[in-house]
Amino acid sequence: MNSFSYLRPGDVTSALQHIRTPGAKFIGGGSNLLDLMKGGIEQPVMLIDISHLPLSEISAQPGGGIRIGALARNSDVAAHPLVRRNYPLLAQALLAGASPQLRNMATVGGNLMQRTRCGYFYDTAFDACNKRLPGSGCAALAGRNRNHAIFGASEQCIAVNPSDMNVALTALDAVINVQGSHGRRSIAIADFHRLPGETPQHETNLAADEMILSVDLPPVPFDEYVYYLKVRDRASYAFALVSVAAALDLHLGRVTDVRIVMGGVAHKPWRATAAEAALRGKILSATAVADAARVAIDGAQAYGQNDYKIELAQSAVERALLHAGDLS
Amino acid sequence: MMEDKRSVQKPLFIRAVMAWTHVSRRMFLGSAAGMLAALTTSARLRAATREHTSQASVVEDATVPVAKFGNAMPMTLHVNGRQYDFLAEPRVTLLDALRENLTLTGTKKGCDRGQCGACTVLVDGRRINSCLTLAVMHQDQQITSVEGLAQGDPLQPNLHPLQAAFIEHDAFQCGYCTPGQLCSAVGAIQEMRAGMPSAATENLQARTIKCSKAEISERMSGNLCRCGAYPNIVEAVQSVMVNPV
Numbered sequence: 001m002n003s004f005s006y007l008r009p010g011d012v013t014s015a016l017q018h019i020r021t022p023g024a025k026f027i028g029g030g031s032n033l034l035d036l037m038k039g040g041i042e043q044p045v046m047l048i049d050i051s052h053l054p055l056s057e058i059s060a061q062p063g064g065g066i067r068i069g070a071l072a073r074n075s076d077v078a079a080h081p082l083v084r085r086n087y088p089l090l091a092q093a094l095l096a097g098a099s100p101q102l103r104n105m106a107t108v109g110g111n112l113m114q115r116t117r118c119g120y121f122y123d124t125a126f127d128a129c130n131k132r133l134p135g136s137g138c139a140a141l142a143g144r145n146r147n148h149a150i151f152g153a154s155e156q157c158i159a160v161n162p163s164d165m166n167v168a169l170t171a172l173d174a175v176i177n178v179q180g181s182h183g184r185r186s187i188a189i190a191d192f193h194r195l196p197g198e199t200p201q202h203e204t205n206l207a208a209d210e211m212i213l214s215v216d217l218p219p220v221p222f223d224e225y226v227y228y229l230k231v232r233d234r235a236s237y238a239f240a241l242v243s244v245a246a247a248l249d250l251h252l253g254r255v256t257d258v259r260i261v262m263g264g265v266a267h268k269p270w271r272a273t274a275a276e277a278a279l280r281g282k283i284l285s286a287t288a289v290a291d292a293a294r295v296a297i298d299g300a301q302a303y304g305q306n307d308y309k310i311e312l313a314q315s316a317v318e319r320a321l322l323h324a325g326d327l328s
Numbered sequence: 329m330m331e332d333k334r335s336v337q338k339p340l341f342i343r344a345v346m347a348w349t350h351v352s353r354r355m356f357l358g359s360a361a362g363m364l365a366a367l368t369t370s371a372r373l374r375a376a377t378r379e380h381t382s383q384a385s386v387v388e389d390a391t392v393p394v395a396k397f398g399n400a401m402p403m404t405l406h407v408n409g410r411q412y413d414f415l416a417e418p419r420v421t422l423l424d425a426l427r428e429n430l431t432l433t434g435t436k437k438g439c440d441r442g443q444c445g446a447c448t449v450l451v452d453g454r455r456i457n458s459c460l461t462l463a464v465m466h467q468d469q470q471i472t473s474v475e476g477l478a479q480g481d482p483l484q485p486n487l488h489p490l491q492a493a494f495i496e497h498d499a500f501q502c503g504y505c506t507p508g509q510l511c512s513a514v515g516a517i518q519e520m521r522a523g524m525p526s527a528a529t530e531n532l533q534a535r536t537i538k539c540s541k542a543e544i545s546e547r548m549s550g551n552l553c554r555c556g557a558y559p560n561i562v563e564a565v566q567s568v569m570v571n572p573v
Binding site for chain 2: 004031035085101
């Protein structure tokens with residue numbers, strides 16, 4: 001790990017002043033950043049320790065939603081009574097991720113900023129990675145791409161976002177509250193992460209001088225018929241090959257609203273809006289679910305070793321919806 | 329209980345502190361804030377040296393760099409009820425500080441990348457991977473490593489119930505992952521008793537956790553065992569969960 005200067009600001013204002021130092025990074029839980037620093041992928045010259053700032057509260061909001069502080073630990077969010085009762089999909093997704101030790105460390109803000117696990121990005125022995133070295137190419141395109149994207153990729157990058165939490169947050173219409181030198185703003189989760197395009201080095205729309213303060217979850221009707229399905233190489237403690245956050249609002253068997261979001265398949269959580277539209281208004285049935293799952297993989301493109309993901313995604317969407325709707 | 333305050337390798341420590349103070353004074357000259365930092369820091373260190381117990385702590389004021397690039401800084405960790413004062417760079421992980429600076433080598437370095445759990449320790453009662461966090465970030469917290477689980481005379485200790493259960497259930501072979509398994513199991517049992525759910529919890533709304541093998545396997549999944557002692561580890565943890573001592 002490279003040397004760096006370390007400081008521990010007393011409040012958000014001074015943290016934001018110091019983040020303007022070139023090469024400075026915030027450290028919260030540290031579980032992703034320090035891993036990347038050990039590999040030489042991240043080489044900050046200054047670490048600004050924000051782990052002690054008072055940003056870990058989880059509170060009910062006047063309008064019926066909740067606000068989750070950026071420094072709330074993943075394990076605390078998953079165990080919080082309001083999350084378990086009103087947003088069980090988020091609890092399920094968080095508990096599907098990482099290990100108990102890591103969930104005790106990892107923060108919500110850090111999870112949003114989590115970087116891809118693409119092997120070519122993670123190993124500096126490889127020369128070609130546009131995410132790590134812009135302009136150097138993408139070794140995964142014709143290389144080991146078993147874990148890579150089938151939606152929204154570009155010739156510059158086919159890496160995927162590794163987070164489970166982000167998939168559930170997308171299904172739950174989360175809003176990210178951030179603060180920077182130009183004040184505060186709120187970013188819808190759908191606009192927070194980026195597709196790779198020509199600039200895969202930019203994974204989020206968070207500005208370099210901004211800090212995540214909290215995540216808001218609005219009141220949603222998805223507190224009963226939900227399921228987070230994670231398909232991976234072992235039963236626990238592995239990243240998703242494909243995951244699906246499925247949420248249904250059912251009235252007398254009819255789908256009044258639905259969310260279908262896939263993880264492990266794109267550079268950001270991939271919301272299957274056409275599949276949602278295919279299911280909305282229908283009576284929930286195995287046939288309707290199978291039809292929606294077929295629509296969910298429209299436009300998918302694989303790169304060889306990840307060809308299996310297209311069929312897997314379709315099956316996973318189908319199974320997650322059946323499970324969410326108590327049809328399985 | 330009063331903390332036993334001791335400095336690691338005291339004579340070397342004192343010499344190192346004096347060297348550090350000299351360097352820091354030179355480095356900080358250049359700004360008023362820097363001078364103030366150097367003066368307050370060196371005054372504090374002189375006092376600490378005089379008492380042979382450093383009270384140096386992380387400076388909370390953002391205008392004062394805690395450690396400049398490449399410099400060791402005085403740190404204090406509270407491990408197993410004892411206070412340890414030492415010098416280390418901010419990039420030293422909690423794992424390396426425990427093993428190299430405090431010579432508490434019970435905590436093991438496996439992958440050093442958060443993938444195996446061998447380095448698991450408890451910080452303020454919660455299990456974490458000590459390899460993926462910095463020592464400097466935990467100076468105001470209580471750390472428990474495997475050395476802190478047994479109580480009493482080190483030569484004839486009263487084993488922690490989990491240590492006794494691991495022996496009883498033959499829950500290890502080579503033993504390298506065992507310190508991490510034990511600390512992780514302590515955390516897992518606390519989390520289960522607190523009603524925290526896991527991916528194996530069938531009813532997220534339930535306030536009590538069923539102590540099934542599936543629950544324990546899932547909750548211990550952050551600790552790999554290359555000898556494959558998993559079934560016995562699960563039995564050992566379950567026996568303590570079911571029959572609290």
